[in-house]
Amino acid sequence: MSGTNVGRSSAGLWMVGGAALLMVGAVAAIALTPPSGGGSAGTVSQEAPPHATPPGMVWVGGGDFQMGSEEPQDKTNPDRLRPDEFPRHRVQLGGFWMDVTEVTNAEFAEFVEMTGYKTFAEKTPTREDLARSGLNMSLVPDKALVPNSLTFNSKFDREALNRDLPQWQYQVWQITPGADWRHPDGPGSSIEGRMNHPVVHVNWEDANAYLGWAGKRLPTEAEYEYAARDGGKDLLYPWGNERDPGGTAMCNYWQGDFPLDNTNSDGFLTTSPVKSFKPNGLGLYDISGNVWEWCHDFFRADYYSESPRKNPRGPEDSLDPDEPGIVKRSQRGGSYLCNTNSCTGYRTTARMKGDFLTGTVHTGFRGVVDDAGYEKFVAAQAKIAEQKKTK
8 A cells, every 4th residue: 555645545535644634536047967877886985974874774875876766668567666656866965863663662652752743644634734734625625634644454344345446546545533553453452561662643844843843854765675685686575586585574554455355474464563584785774664754855756757866855835636725745654554556655665755744654754964954963962861860
């Protein structure tokens, strides 16, 4: 299943979640980099990190690489490459530190305890809130303005499921009142025993709130792909070019026919504890699978044709051809709901997009720090340490 691209599904209901509206049944001044084919192996700087590497992070040396995918020669497109991954283009990045894992429930809980922060999903949304996403508020009834978030509906109507419809996956999603990071599946659920799982039901602003407190920031799409590809190497997956080498699942994804059958051969029906699978060559865990991860960038499907070469930070605004009026941010990495017949988001070049105000049951994040932001990081961590002393 794709990321939080909340759009239109097929059950005939209006539902509002965060800033997203589901309507089932609708159809849904740096030199520019020229399109480039050919080798995509990156050139990684061997320079040492400029400062001590923070605990729980890994240094990703800067370099240049060919970002994106080559257009498939095989018309069957077995890897389900998407047009927004083209054209492949050269990008040059500075070095940065990246969190080894996704931010966990335990880490987010500490942030909430120390700051009193409430996520978007925990608050009653106002019309002014939702309008910021570009949503047509005339379509939103007052009764829909309740705390809620987007969850997977395991009880979807199997007989009515129609996978010939555009964006058919939305038939198995639902807006769930009371779903939030503490209650990932809605009222009655909890994160007890799951404190080392990635936090979910956090929107783009929630992720930035946590990272601002910690003195970090979200990675750009380019940084995320570069890190997932072990410094820009020509890798289809973070671990190589075979999804399941030796028949072994290398990340948490949906095994079986989505959404009808999950063989659960990896042992995880939903999120998995961080570090459940081997890291990539840089030491990054779950850089593919488990949960989609927010990136800094606005999402534009056509951005690769005009992306700056050096340290691209995304376009100035968003444009999703499927929902051109909705403000969206980029996501990377795929999730436990990704599968070959639905999406292949666990590929290193795969892109996704989400309404920036909408969190979901399979969306989380991790942070980065660069040299320019290191002093800010140190100051933020010192402030946190001092605050802990007073508790």
